[in-house]
Amino acid sequence: MIRARITVTLKNGVLDPQGKAIEGSLSALGFENVDSVRQGKVFDVELKNTSKSDAEQSLKAMCDQLLANTVIEDFSVTIIQAIDQ
Amino acid sequence: MIRARITVTLKNGVLDPQGKAIEGSLSALGFENVDSVRQGKVFDVELKNTSKSDAEQSLKAMCDQLLANTVIEDFSVTIIQAIDQ
Amino acid sequence: MNIKNSIEITPELVASHGLSGDEYDRILELTGREPSYTELGIWSAMWNEHCSYKSSKKWLKTLPTEGPQVIEGPGENAGVVDIGDGWCVVFKMESHNHPSFIEPYQGAATGVGGILRDVFTMGARPVAAMNALRFGDPEHHKTRHLVSGVVAGIGGYGNCFGVPTVGGEVQFHPRYNQNNLVNAFAAGIARIDGIFRSEAKGVGLPVVYLGAKTGRDGVGGATMASAEFDENIEQKRPTVQVGDPFTEKCLLEACMELMKTGAVIAIQDMGAAGLTCSAVEMGARGSLGVELDLDKVPVREEHMSAYEMMLSESQERMLMVLRPELETEANAIFSKWGLDFAIVGKTTDDLRFRVLHQGEEVANLPIRELGDEAPEYDRPYLEPGKYSDLNIADIEPPKDYNKALITMLGSPNLASRRWVWEQYDSLIQANTLQIPGGDAGVVRVCDENGNDTGKALAFTSDVNPRYCEADPYEGGKQAVAESYRNLSACGATPLATTDNLNFGNPEKPEVMGQFVAAVKGIGEACSALDMPIVSGNVSLYNETNGKAILPTPTIGAVGLIGDHSKHCAIGGADTGDIIFLIGRNGSHLGQSSYMRECLGREDGPPPIVDLYAERQHGEFVRAAINSGYATSCHDISDGGLAIALAEMSLANGLGAEINLLTEHPHAVLFGEDQARYLLTVDDEWADMFAANSEGSAIAFTRVGIVGGNMLKIGKLISISLDELRKTHEAWFPDYMA
Amino acid sequence: MTTTIIQFPGSNRDADMISALTKICDSAPQLVWHTETEIPSTDLIVIPGGFSYGDYLRSGAIAARSPVMDAIRNRADQGVPVMGVCNGFQILTEAGLLPGAMMRNSGLKFVCREVKLQVANANTLFSTAYFENQVIRCPIAHHDGNFFAEANTLKRIEAEGQVVFRYAENTNPNGSINDIAGIINKQGNVLGMMPHPENLIEDFHGGKDGRGIFESVIGAVRIIAA
Numbered sequence A, B: 001m002i003r004a005r006i007t008v009t010l011k012n013g014v015l016d017p018q019g020k021a022i023e024g025s026l027s028a029l030g031f032e033n034v035d036s037v038r039q040g041k042v043f044d045v046e047l048k049n050t051s052k053s054d055a056e057q058s059l060k061a062m063c064d065q066l067l068a069n070t071v072i073e074d075f076s077v078t079i080i081q082a083i084d085q
Numbered sequence C: 001m002n003i004k005n006s007i008e009i010t011p012e013l014v015a016s017h018g019l020s021g022d023e024y025d026r027i028l029e030l031t032g033r034e035p036s037y038t039e040l041g042i043w044s045a046m047w048n049e050h051c052s053y054k055s056s057k058k059w060l061k062t063l064p065t066e067g068p069q070v071i072e073g074p075g076e077n078a079g080v081v082d083i084g085d086g087w088c089v090v091f092k093m094e095s096h097n098h099p100s101f102i103e104p105y106q107g108a109a110t111g112v113g114g115i116l117r118d119v120f121t122m123g124a125r126p127v128a129a130m131n132a133l134r135f136g137d138p139e140h141h142k143t144r145h146l147v148s149g150v151v152a153g154i155g156g157y158g159n160c161f162g163v164p165t166v167g168g169e170v171q172f173h174p175r176y177n178q179n180n181l182v183n184a185f186a187a188g189i190a191r192i193d194g195i196f197r198s199e200a201k202g203v204g205l206p207v208v209y210l211g212a213k214t215g216r217d218g219v220g221g222a223t224m225a226s227a228e229f230d231e232n233i234e235q236k237r238p239t240v241q242v243g244d245p246f247t248e249k250c251l252l253e254a255c256m257e258l259m260k261t262g263a264v265i266a267i268q269d270m271g272a273a274g275l276t277c278s279a280v281e282m283g284a285r286g287s288l289g290v291e292l293d294l295d296k297v298p299v300r301e302e303h304m305s306a307y308e309m310m311l312s313e314s315q316e317r318m319l320m321v322l323r324p325e326l327e328t329e330a331n332a333i334f335s336k337w338g339l340d341f342a343i344v345g346k347t348t349d350d351l352r353f354r355v356l357h358q359g360e361e362v363a364n365l366p367i368r369e370l371g372d373e374a375p376e377y378d379r380p381y382l383e384p385g386k387y388s389d390l391n392i393a394d395i396e397p398p399k400d401y402n403k404a405l406i407t408m409l410g411s412p413n414l415a416s417r418r419w420v421w422e423q424y425d426s427l428i429q430a431n432t433l434q435i436p437g438g439d440a441g442v443v444r445v446c447d448e449n450g451n452d453t454g455k456a457l458a459f460t461s462d463v464n465p466r467y468c469e470a471d472p473y474e475g476g477k478q479a480v481a482e483s484y485r486n487l488s489a490c491g492a493t494p495l496a497t498t499d500n501l502n503f504g505n506p507e508k509p510e511v512m513g514q515f516v517a518a519v520k521g522i523g524e525a526c527s528a529l530d531m532p533i534v535s536g537n538v539s540l541y542n543e544t545n546g547k548a549i550l551p552t553p554t555i556g557a558v559g560l561i562g563d564h565s566k567h568c569a570i571g572g573a574d575t576g577d578i579i580f581l582i583g584r585n586g587s588h589l590g591q592s593s594y595m596r597e598c599l600g601r602e603d604g605p606p607p608i609v610d611l612y613a614e615r616q617h618g619e620f621v622r623a624a625i626n627s628g629y630a631t632s633c634h635d636i637s638d639g640g641l642a643i644a645l646a647e648m649s650l651a652n653g654l655g656a657e658i659n660l661l662t663e664h665p666h667a668v669l670f671g672e673d674q675a676r677y678l679l680t681v682d683d684e685w686a687d688m689f690a691a692n693s694e695g696s697a698i699a700f701t702r703v704g705i706v707g708g709n710m711l712k713i714g715k716l717i718s719i720s721l722d723e724l725r726k727t728h729e730a731w732f733p734d735y736m737a
Numbered sequence D: 001m002t003t004t005i006i007q008f009p010g011s012n013r014d015a016d017m018i019s020a021l022t023k024i025c026d027s028a029p030q031l032v033w034h035t036e037t038e039i040p041s042t043d044l045i046v047i048p049g050g051f052s053y054g055d056y057l058r059s060g061a062i063a064a065r066s067p068v069m070d071a072i073r074n075r076a077d078q079g080v081p082v083m084g085v086c087n088g089f090q091i092l093t094e095a096g097l098l099p100g101a102m103m104r105n106s107g108l109k110f111v112c113r114e115v116k117l118q119v120a121n122a123n124t125l126f127s128t129a130y131f132e133n134q135v136i137r138c139p140i141a142h143h144d145g146n147f148f149a150e151a152n153t154l155k156r157i158e159a160e161g162q163v164v165f166r167y168a169e170n171t172n173p174n175g176s177i178n179d180i181a182g183i184i185n186k187q188g189n190v191l192g193m194m195p196h197p198e199n200l201i202e203d204f205h206g207g208k209d210g211r212g213i214f215e216s217v218i219g220a221v222r223i224i225a226a
Ligand SMILES: Nc1ncnc2c1ncn2[C@@H]1O[C@H](COP(=O)(O)OP(=O)(O)O)[C@@H](O)[C@H]1O
Pocket: C130, C131, C132, C133, C165, C166, C167, C168, C169, C170, C417, C420, C421, C424, C435, C436, C437, C438, C439, C440, C441, C461, C462, C486, C637, C638
């Protein structure tokens, strides 16, 4: 079994209203040294019956096809754990 | 300057409708060996004028006070980069 | 650091700005020298099709735009129409077609944001929104993704902003496979004496930047060239704009507060080509020059060049000319709402548009000529060809009428749109009298303190692009006529319209011919039906690989109900009510839904629109509603009488029994002849009603009676309400699942 | 009777609530901006619907940390009735004034439609105008109304009669656990509900089923005053 984490973040320059609102709230809560916040998503995916290299490929394909909106988002894939069956 | 990534994920046992829907879509797209998907959030935070250890503390406090809803979510904090001023 | 603002102007650069050789020659002449890079950007923004209407202007001028009810016609951010007692309605429709194809959620969302800003810039609080959507073949691999993203984006923005979405359209056709259409409509209400305009007045007054910060959003393909001269700009820069409805809601509230203070002399939202267009328009309208200092512009990205700032399409921004003595008060309002407020320039008396950046003058252009001297083309056009009439006898009747009705009712273009409109908040503001699903959305008019004025407004959006393809002139007329009917069916007096003219490449004579004919048809219908066009938008070049969309001139129409207790809806009839058909029996099957869905044919001419009959029947129906005769009403459009009866039965939650004695029953049941309505009347009043109809010389038929749980039409159709409902409601959710 | 509405940037059903309270109580509510730290004396505090702070981060999360919340907490401790509708409910759970949490609708889409509500407890400050198990109509309009509480909490609120409204007749629009549409705190003076009773109070709206909630509190306040 393979455990992987996919992280999807907004491309540089793309407006991040969520991040901006969080920045505001953090500074209102007294966290004064926050310079910037950008929000993204993670997907923790478990795959079965697959090798590590196949998994990597297929995770990337998932991002391209569904998990990331590549017009405005970047993604990265990390294999966290690979357990042989 | 400190760059950190905060990851917020749903607690085990909390139903994740978004993750479930993604599982469904992935299998409809032909990704057959997906066992499960859980969705979470990341926050990329930049802090200024702070030491690494202060930063860690303050990031944890941010999670407790705002970034995670601890009724349903867990969080973890990773310092990615610490640049001395 | 110093950002370079110069770059060599080459013929390629000029071309990549969408400017022709002739256009550039004219620019050289008007500038009096070679333009700077920033200036080239400014010229191109002002002279592109979107801002200058260079292909369409000649024809738009022919549209009727005046009437006693019209306070402000096309030209301002939105049209303004009198609704009595010192109140007016402000509305417009605008397309966001291309962005919605690239990124459906954000493209549609920012489309909604843009149109809302057009309305509240004028001082009107938005009270209703609609969206007219066209997608490709449902079987096309991109369609589902586009539908899901566009609908979510419209809901995401409108719901968060807090405007009820009360109507719209969704249609599918393969000709939209590569070019979907997203036309967004918004309407607001204001006191007539509380309307704000964009014309700057007074020399030396502060020009103020309001709202969100400027980023590189939407700085078009042309700017990709700029990456060559500044290594600090990331290469892969997305040109998609992300909407921030929360900021827009704050901007609305801040603007409403600001306008009350008397601080606003002129105000203009930043839409396409943001700072450039807004500043130039404000100055030129007021015969003033404008000087901008870009170092004062709030930015959210580093190292932005003058070019980028001038062309950025970042959302949720406005520009205003301020009464200087009220600066502190105005600033306080914006900081309360967490928005930027920055004095970025001043008005001048020399009719120049000057832009300063980092101590350098990066643009100095004649402000009037930027707009007034924009090219205007009389593009060659071909008169569209026409279909000859189809002979009814050559159009095969269905073997099984039940099956035909079910097929049509469950087809992508006639199935219920509930899946779409339930994603939109249609109730917010607590003034919605009719939600989507009927003929028009109806919203009550309340004053500033939430007191009911007794009035309501009705909104509808219509066009049948297949009719327009077959005959753009009749199709244009039909779009207006259908909107007139949808308003009338609710008891609303049609007031005025806005249009969104979506066509292919105007440089092709056939496409230009469609445009010219459609505008002619729309103009005639608007004149005949007293519905002047008070605002609108043109979207051309909707074309991929040489294949244009169906000509799609969307009409958004607004009607007034003087006393909303007298409105009428598609549902509401009781058992025993008599059903009347207003208008002739159906006979016309050319371009009908029946032919398309049951015979797989898209041919023949569309139905002819008799504008005189439209008007007569509409007035009659409104009078019947007004005098309390009608228990429910529905117009007859796509799918003809049978579909209208099915829709009405579903809305009533009651069946109907229809007598049918005639030849060519398929034409009677599915014919799409115009100027027709279904109207139900309490049986006690039915004779009286019939006598009145005769007295008014209106063609009408007593077609049947409401009741039971079956829709029965002669011996041909007998289907349970349950089955009708299942069929009607199933297609959309099943398709999107 | 004096009522108070709390306004956050992004509140957008505040106008609906102002209009409803004005019509039902015959006097306009006082408006309190989120930066205030005191709430003037009042008989009812309402947190209206909308998208406070755009519902960015989580619905209601940022609003729940604003200065006015401490004032609301104090008033609630003093026994003043507090009612959160839709975004107001989300804010109250985020602020810890009500148990549980609000998740994305199970259908993942914003939903605006009319549902049926069963009055699960007709013996609260906000529900005495109804009878036990009465089924009423009520519109909803939200994206994150999927109420969740972990097992122990759920057991407790069920046992204590803290569930005031449930989606009835298979109209649960969001996957909410045990069909929960509205809950009350243990003390019985803080109510949160996802549906919008303020949008069903006039003939104009096609029904008045939503009035009972307001009338219940008004009745209770009158009794306390008398
Ligand atoms: N995109 C949409 N948004 C909101 N309402 C819609 C949308 N599309 C269709 N509707 C609603 O569905 C109903 C049926 O649409 P349509 O068949 O186009 O009406 P009509 O034939 O009366 O013009 C109308 O009430 C319309 O407002």
